[in-house]
Amino acid sequence: xxxxxxxxxxxxxxxxxxxxxxxxxxxxxxxxxxxxxxxxxxxxxxxxxxxxxxxxxxxxxxxxxxxxxxxxxxxxxxxxxxxxxxxxxxxxxxxxxxxxxxxxxxxxxxxxxxxxxxxxxxxxxxxxxxxxxxxxxxxxxxxxxxxxxxxxxxxxxxxxxxxxxxxxxxxxxxxxxxxxxxxxxxxxxxxxxxxxxxxxxxxxxxxxxxxxxxxxxxxxxxxxxxxxxxxxxxxxxxxxxxxxxxxxxxxxxxxxxxxxxxxxxxxxxxxxxxxxxxxxxxxxxxxxxxxxxxxxxxxxxxxxxxxxxxxxxxxxxxxxxxxxxxxxxxxxxxxxxxxxxxxxxxxxxxxxxxxxxxxxxxxxxxxxxxxxxxxxxxxxxxx
Amino acid sequence: xxxxxxxxxxxxxxxxxxxxxxxxxxxxxxxxxxxxxxxxxxxxxxxxxxxxxxxxxxxxxxxxxxxxxxxxxxxxxxxxxxxxxxxxxxxxxxxxxxxxxxxxxxxxxxxxxxxxxxxxxxxxxxxxxxxxxxxxxxxxxxxxxxxxxxxxxxxxxxxxxxxxxxxxxxxxxxxxxxxxxxxxxxxxxxxxxxxxxxxxxxxxxxxxxxxxxxxxxxxxxxxxxxxxxxxxxxxxxxxxxxxxxxxxxxxxxxxxxxxxxxxxxxxxxxxxxxxxxxxxxxxxxxxxx
Amino acid sequence: xxxxxxxxxxxxxxxxxxxxxxxxxxxxxxxxxxxxxxxxxxxxxxxxxxxxxxxxxxxxxxxxxxxxxxxxxxxxxxxxxxxxxxxxxxxxxxxxxxxxxxxxxxxxxxxxxxxxxxxxxxxxxxxxxxxxxxxxxxxxxxxxxxxxxxxxxxxxxxxxxxxxxxxxxxxxxxxxxxxxxxxxxxxxxxxxxxxxxxxxxxxxxxxxxxxxxxxxxxxxxxxxxxxxxxxxxxxxxxxxxxxxxxxxxxxxxxxxxxxxxxxxxxx
Ligand SMILES: Nc1ncnc2c1ncn2[C@@H]1O[C@H](COP(=O)(O)OP(=O)(O)OP(=O)(O)O)[C@@H](O)[C@H]1O
Ligand SMILES: [Mg+2]
Numbered sequence: 055x056x057x058x059x060x061x062x063x064x065x066x067x068x069x070x071x072x073x074x075x076x077x078x079x080x081x082x083x084x085x086x087x088x089x090x091x092x093x094x095x096x097x098x099x100x101x102x103x104x105x106x107x108x109x110x111x112x113x114x115x116x117x118x119x120x121x122x123x124x125x126x127x128x129x130x131x132x133x134x135x136x137x138x139x140x141x142x143x144x145x146x147x148x149x150x151x152x153x154x155x156x157x158x159x160x161x162x163x164x165x166x167x168x169x170x171x172x173x174x175x176x177x178x179x180x181x182x183x184x185x186x187x188x189x190x191x192x193x194x195x196x197x198x199x200x201x202x203x204x205x206x207x208x209x210x211x212x213x214x215x216x217x218x219x220x221x222x223x224x225x226x227x228x229x230x231x232x233x234x235x236x237x238x239x240x241x242x243x244x245x246x247x248x249x250x251x252x253x254x255x256x257x258x259x260x261x262x263x264x265x266x267x268x269x270x271x272x273x274x275x276x277x278x279x280x281x282x283x284x285x286x287x288x289x290x291x292x293x294x295x296x297x298x299x300x301x302x303x304x305x306x307x308x309x310x311x312x313x314x315x316x317x318x319x320x321x322x323x324x325x326x327x328x329x330x331x332x333x334x335x336x337x338x339x340x341x342x343x344x345x346x347x348x349x350x351x352x353x354x355x356x357x358x359x360x361x362x363x364x365x366x367x368x369x370x371x372x373x374x375x376x377x378x379x380x381x382x383x384x385x386x387x388x389x390x391x392x393x394x395x396x397x398x399x400x401x402x403x404x405x406x407x408x409x410x411x412x413x414x415x416x417x418x419x420x421x422x423x424x425x426x427x428x429x430x431x432x433x434x435x436x437x
Numbered sequence: 438x439x440x441x442x443x444x445x446x447x448x449x450x451x452x453x454x455x456x457x458x459x460x461x462x463x464x465x466x467x468x469x470x471x472x473x474x475x476x477x478x479x480x481x482x483x484x485x486x487x488x489x490x491x492x493x494x495x496x497x498x499x500x501x502x503x504x505x506x507x508x509x510x511x512x513x514x515x516x517x518x519x520x521x522x523x524x525x526x527x528x529x530x531x532x533x534x535x536x537x538x539x540x541x542x543x544x545x546x547x548x549x550x551x552x553x554x555x556x557x558x559x560x561x562x563x564x565x566x567x568x569x570x571x572x573x574x575x576x577x578x579x580x581x582x583x584x585x586x587x588x589x590x591x592x593x594x595x596x597x598x599x600x601x602x603x604x605x606x607x608x609x610x611x612x613x614x615x616x617x618x619x620x621x622x623x624x625x626x627x628x629x630x631x632x633x634x635x636x637x638x639x640x641x642x643x644x645x646x647x648x649x650x651x652x653x654x655x656x657x658x659x660x661x662x663x664x665x666x667x668x669x670x671x672x673x674x675x676x677x678x679x680x681x682x683x684x685x686x687x688x689x690x691x692x693x694x695x696x697x698x699x700x701x702x703x704x705x706x707x708x709x710x711x712x713x714x715x716x717x718x719x720x721x722x723x724x725x726x
Numbered sequence: 727x728x729x730x731x732x733x734x735x736x737x738x739x740x741x742x743x744x745x746x747x748x749x750x751x752x753x754x755x756x757x758x759x760x761x762x763x764x765x766x767x768x769x770x771x772x773x774x775x776x777x778x779x780x781x782x783x784x785x786x787x788x789x790x791x792x793x794x795x796x797x798x799x800x801x802x803x804x805x806x807x808x809x810x811x812x813x814x815x816x817x818x819x820x821x822x823x824x825x826x827x828x829x830x831x832x833x834x835x836x837x838x839x840x841x842x843x844x845x846x847x848x849x850x851x852x853x854x855x856x857x858x859x860x861x862x863x864x865x866x867x868x869x870x871x872x873x874x875x876x877x878x879x880x881x882x883x884x885x886x887x888x889x890x891x892x893x894x895x896x897x898x899x900x901x902x903x904x905x906x907x908x909x910x911x912x913x914x915x916x917x918x919x920x921x922x923x924x925x926x927x928x929x930x931x932x933x934x935x936x937x938x939x940x941x942x943x944x945x946x947x948x949x950x951x952x953x954x955x956x957x958x959x960x961x962x963x964x965x966x967x968x969x970x971x972x973x974x975x976x977x978x979x980x981x982x983x984x985x986x987x988x989x990x991x992x993x
Contacts, residue, residue, distance in 0.1 A: 151894040164888035181897035459811035470868040474845035564965040568751025576767035667838025
């Protein structure tokens with residue numbers, strides 16, 4: 055499918071493009087945005103970020119953290135309490151929604167119940183005074199994109215939740231907005247359709263060079279298609295980074311927990327640089343003053359597990375600890391082991407394809423991981 | 438886009454002037470024919486009335502004094518309250534079985550019967566009252582039936598009996614509606630649960646159904662009482678001028694005697710009765726909760 | 727519990743009797759309207775359509791009927807025109823005193839009509855509004871606006887979420903949003919509010935009784951005066967006609983609202 059795009063916005067934004075290149079100029083800027091409803095504590099505060107032209111930002115965070123509110127401020131549906139919104143360097147903070155040229159996919163779809171699917175999708179084009187014949191063609195193309203051509207004449211209430219969601223997507227895309235705001239656009243689709251649609255969204259967004267914000271609860275989804283990810287917590291942007299960086303180098307325990315599973319270990323820094331956790335002394339990459347209470351985090355799939363019967367694995371600066379398998383869970387493409395390690399319980403994940411070795415409950419094992427894979431946070435910074 | 442467009446959204450929903458402009462008409466009607474007249478009415482009760490419906494200058498409590506010291510008006514007030522209470526009780530008695538029955542029907546029949554029960558509301562009070570004149574008149578339906586049974590019918594029309602019968606029927610739809618709203622919260626499975634625990638039907642009713650339907654019942658009683666106190670057409674026509682209630686007295690003072698200060702004071706009295714009913718209702722609802 | 731026990735039968739009979747009691751005065755109007763007698767008597771000594779013929783000749787009642795219809799239509803149109811913008815403002819816009827205003831606008835519903843009628847009469851008399859169309863429309867609006875406002879406000883509040891926002895982000899200006907999205911979705915509420923306004927105005931007796939004049943008579947008041955002075959079956963035939971007209975109106979509304987729902991008007 056080919057959606058024509060105004061020539062000025064052509065150009066793809068490669069996944070890890072270097073910023074500051076001419077083509078990738080800053081497109082959307084949020085400056086210290088704040089939103090308060092009445093006298094309640096702010097729903098969003100001190101939110102600043104910059105998106106390059108054609109960049110896709112994933113917005114993650116627990117329910118009620120202010121994701122929808124952020125999108126509503128960007129689209130002009132709620133006035134900001136403080137801060138500025140700039141599009142291509144122009145201040146749009148005071149513009150009403152109908153002048154912002156932003157496509158929005160609403161969390162609750164918000165389809166017009168009195169119009170057919172085709173009429174819903176055509177509405178934005180009609181507002182832009184696109185000729186009937188062109189509108190018709192573009193509507194059908196957009197519906198094709200979301201695989202709904204066959205249902206063009208249905209009313210929204212004759213569609214399933216997932217179909218409605220796709221109509222909402224088509225309606226937002228057909229106007230070829232310069233900025234696309236998606237509020238959990240895939241939450242009601244089955245796993246297969248979800249993967250398909252997310253790649254479709256990524257495709258279109260890249261091809262048309264649309265700058266987009268994609269709110270989701272699914273970190274895998276965000277990792278898969280986003281150029282950068284922002285994690286929000288209680289109205290604040292906790293961290294914004296590329297998916298890889300976010301995964302490998304989260305700046306807070308909250309973010310670390312949010313983007314994937316984590317083992318938590320509590321310990322105290324020793325004089326020599328190691329960290330005492332229970333009986334064991336573990337090596338970490340960074341340093342900190344002796345005596346400080348620390349929270350160590352290790353990703354389950356970064357832990358290597360070997361049978362205790364064989365020789366202790368080569369240390370080479372790695373942390374090696376004995377343990378006992380307590381529980382095994384098969385989750386399709388991986389095995390999850392719960393391993394008792396001293397007083398702690400560690401989660402270990404091993405791929406069912408790469409690991410020839412499989413373990414049973416009660417097996418004595420060695421757990422090994424690199425100090426580089428150990429994240430260190432001062433205790434008390436978690437949730 | 439020009440710079441001017443970037444400043445503020447144009448006066449759309451957000452504009453204060455638009456707000457005023459759109460609310461002005463309803464405000465105007467409200468002030469002209471509700472607020473101002475009612476305030477005026479309250480003030481008028483503190484003026485004296487002269488011959489031929491004239492109103493005297495200067496404020497006085499004379500109207501209120503004569504009203505509150507005249508046993509005639511006390512009798513009307515107490516009579517109205519008593520009659521209204523009786524009507525409320527009878528309306529409840531007649532409505533409860535019907536509402537309970539309707540609430541037990543399947544969804545389809547329930548909706549249909551609900552419409553049937555409230556359909557009399559769509560018919561003008563004059564027409565319904567006229568219907569009662571056909572039923573209760575000396576040559577009417579009910580006396581006819583009584584005569585056919587070989588008895589002498591009592592006088593049913595143009596006295597208090599007629600007014601009470603007519604108003605009871607006329608107010609039934611309100612009571613049924615309120616009761617049904619209350620029954621909405623009543624879960625049939627609760628009753629069945631009580632039944633399986635060994636409670637006999639009457640016990641189930643007294644211990645489960647009645648307590649749960651009390652809020653709707655109280656609301657229905659408040660509504661019926663208030664409507665009975667302020668009813669005018671039915672007492673006037675079915676009472677044949679022989680039944681004097683607050684509302685009919687207000688009308689007579691206003692239209693026949695042309696004593697507007699007194700009519701105004703009586704109106705305020707009606708509102709006081711309303712307030713008292715509301716207070717009692719509030720207290721009872723608290724007890725029920 | 728589903729067996730036919732004696733208490734169950736007794737309960738059924740009781741309910742049936744009460745329903746008869748409830749509906750009798752409305753239903754009995756029909757047979758009496760075909761009475762051949764000069765006065766109300768049951769059973770009538772004979773059957774005849776003579777009272778319908780008499781009704782057709784009763785020019786005063788016919789005029790009052792016409793006045794009532796015209797008044798009802800005018801009041802309905804004005805009620806919708808005034809209540810709709812007010813409802814939009816009161817539901818959509820947040821401003822101090824909003825809830826108080828809403829209560830004040832619906833307060834006339836709480837006032838007994840005998841009190842309201844008297845209050846209006848007193849302020850109308852000095853200004854020559856008694857017996858005038860303007861005064862009558864104004865007084866009826868006092869009664870119909872609270873109903874219309876309530877129904878429309880409820881309609882607005884129960885609109886599907888975010889559809890208006892969605893239209894805005896698609897480029898529709900506020901008025902276009904209102905015309906293309908809000909208004910079509912409000913159709914059932916508008917029809918209900920209109921029908922209610924018409925019925926309230928058409929049936930209103932007490933307030934009209936205070937402010938009718940010799941030049942302007944309305945049907946409920948004329949019927950009231952007729953019943954007060956004479957008891958012949960003429961009013962029965964008039965009542966029968968009125969009941970049928972009301973029934974027709976209700977069916978039309980039900981069809982219209984139901985139809986809107988069928989074609990996806992929401993609500
Ligand atoms: N209109 C409103 N009035 C008052 N508070 C509001 C309003 N809208 C949102 N909030 C509050 O603002 C906070 C953020 O809400 P928001 O809808 O942005 O959360 P969210 O991150 O989108 O959550 P979810 O993932 O559940 O959709 C919440 O605490 C919510 O209660
Ligand atoms: Mg949300």
